[in-house]
Amino acid sequence: xxxxxxxxxxxxxxxxxxxxxxxxxxxxxxxxxxxxxxxxxxxxxxxxxxxxxxxxxxxxxxxxxxxxxxxxxxxxxxxxxxxxxxxxxxxxxxxxxxxxxxxxxxxxxxxxxxxxxxxxxxxxxxxxxxxxxxxxxxxxxxxxxxxxxxxxxxxxxxxxxxxxxxxxxxxxxxxxxxxxxxxxxxxxxxxxxxxxxxxxxxxxxxxxxxx
Amino acid sequence: xxxxxxxxxxxxxxxxxxxxxxxxxxxxxxxxxxxxxxxxxxxxxxxxxxxxxxxxxxxxxxxxxxxxxxxxxxxxxxxxxxxxxxxxxxxxxxxxxxxxxxxxxxxxxxxxxxxxxxxxxxxxxxxxxxxxxxxxxxxxxxxxxxxxxxxxxxxxxxxxxxxxxxxxxxxxxxxxxxxxxxxxxxxxxxxxxxxxxxxxxxxxxxxxxxxx
Numbered sequence: 001x002x003x004x005x006x007x008x009x010x011x012x013x014x015x016x017x018x019x020x021x022x023x024x025x026x027x028x029x030x031x032x033x034x035x036x037x038x039x040x041x042x043x044x045x046x047x048x049x050x051x052x053x054x055x056x057x058x059x060x061x062x063x064x065x066x067x068x069x070x071x072x073x074x075x076x077x078x079x080x081x082x083x084x085x086x087x088x089x090x091x092x093x094x095x096x097x098x099x100x101x102x103x104x105x106x107x108x109x110x111x112x113x114x115x116x117x118x119x120x121x122x123x124x125x126x127x128x129x130x131x132x133x134x135x136x137x138x139x140x141x142x143x144x145x146x147x148x149x150x151x152x153x154x155x156x157x158x159x160x161x162x163x164x165x166x167x168x169x170x171x172x173x174x175x176x177x178x179x180x181x182x183x184x185x186x187x188x189x190x191x192x193x194x195x196x197x198x199x200x201x202x203x204x205x206x207x208x209x210x211x
Numbered sequence: 212x213x214x215x216x217x218x219x220x221x222x223x224x225x226x227x228x229x230x231x232x233x234x235x236x237x238x239x240x241x242x243x244x245x246x247x248x249x250x251x252x253x254x255x256x257x258x259x260x261x262x263x264x265x266x267x268x269x270x271x272x273x274x275x276x277x278x279x280x281x282x283x284x285x286x287x288x289x290x291x292x293x294x295x296x297x298x299x300x301x302x303x304x305x306x307x308x309x310x311x312x313x314x315x316x317x318x319x320x321x322x323x324x325x326x327x328x329x330x331x332x333x334x335x336x337x338x339x340x341x342x343x344x345x346x347x348x349x350x351x352x353x354x355x356x357x358x359x360x361x362x363x364x365x366x367x368x369x370x371x372x373x374x375x376x377x378x379x380x381x382x383x384x385x386x387x388x389x390x391x392x393x394x395x396x397x398x399x400x401x402x403x404x405x406x407x408x409x410x411x412x413x414x415x416x417x418x419x420x421x422x423x
């Protein structure tokens with residue numbers, strides 16, 4: 001009797017389901033990912049051992065660049081339909097007698113951090129590209145005669161009273177500037193600050209104890 | 212790669228037919244690409260989250276009476292002064308011009324044998340207690356939840372009556388990273404009580420004559 005030959009089959013694995021799965025995963029990750037927003041100035045945060053994560057929402061961030069320029073950011077809140085950013089700008093407009101159109105308010109709601117005198121805000125919002133915007137970012141004025149940062153903080157506190165404060169300062173920024181901002185925050189009844197740092201492990205064990 | 216096309220044999224006779232090509236597309240490179248992209252996104256999203264260090268400042272109240280301020284014992288007080296060029300000075304006790312002599316400023320730095328040694332020396336008991344507690348958890352002798360352990364450590368810090376009370380004072384010329392570093396040092400050495408306060412006039416004078 002002749003042997004029964006098993007038919008030679010191609011050892012082909014169908015990759016299509018795998019591709020499907022990966023596509024789904026990829027799309028999911030792309031949609032959920034929160035990309036690092038563009039920042040006006042490069043800031044190198046100092047290292048620390050703290051492992052606490054920064055909150056995602058309800059946070060106002062004050063950026064301090066190396067040369068002491070101050071930038072500000074405020075988020076739209078957990079529920080983006082609250083439009084905290086637009087409300088904040090409207091409040092600031094009232095304060096400085098500048099009327100922003102609803103379109104401008106809406107556009108501002110989608111922008112990231114900013115640091116410029118309020119009089120340039122209209123040009124900033126209507127700027128066509130980021131280069132034009134960057135040229136306007138000269139820091140928020142904090143002189144005692146025209147302390148706009150104080151008004152930003154106060155208005156932000158009134159807009160979203162649950163907002164926490166984060167200070168993201170460059171390691172080489174002058175303490176003087178940081179102190180000024182902290183004093184300003186304390187005047188507005190903020191006593192708890194989140195200092196943004198980079199994680200760097202540092203262990204001290206019982207062996208390191210001096211005898 | 213995953214597909215080996217087996218040529219059909221034994222059909223040599225007859226008309227010549229155009230070669231049949233497999234209509235399957237090899238998906239393997241696509242899968243490779245997807246894998247790469249997914250790994251990339253997973254890694255970047257997980258690490259972009261910023262870490263924060265929480266610092267609570269004492270409330271500033273203009274109406275507060277001087278007498279209401281908490282009295283701190285001079286023996287436990289450690290004053291740390293942050294100066295220009297990452298220099299640190301420290302002295303123990305109080306600098307009171309009415310009670311001379313003024314304490315001398317010791318110069319130190321942020322290295323392992325610098326300010327950390329001073330802090331550990333002063334905070335020996337509490338540090339040992341907390342380190343032993345953590346060790347017990349690590350070796351599995353003690354099984355408790357993270358939150359319970361955190362509360363326990365908090366309680367230990369609160370009950371501490373021997374450790375230093377650190378007053379951190381930064382000079383105008385200090386850098387922001389100095390203050391972050393020193394607060395970090397407090398966390399590393401498990402110092403129970405510390406506060407960031409302003410330099411007073413006596414200390415400013417002391418700083419002028421301090422060794423560079």
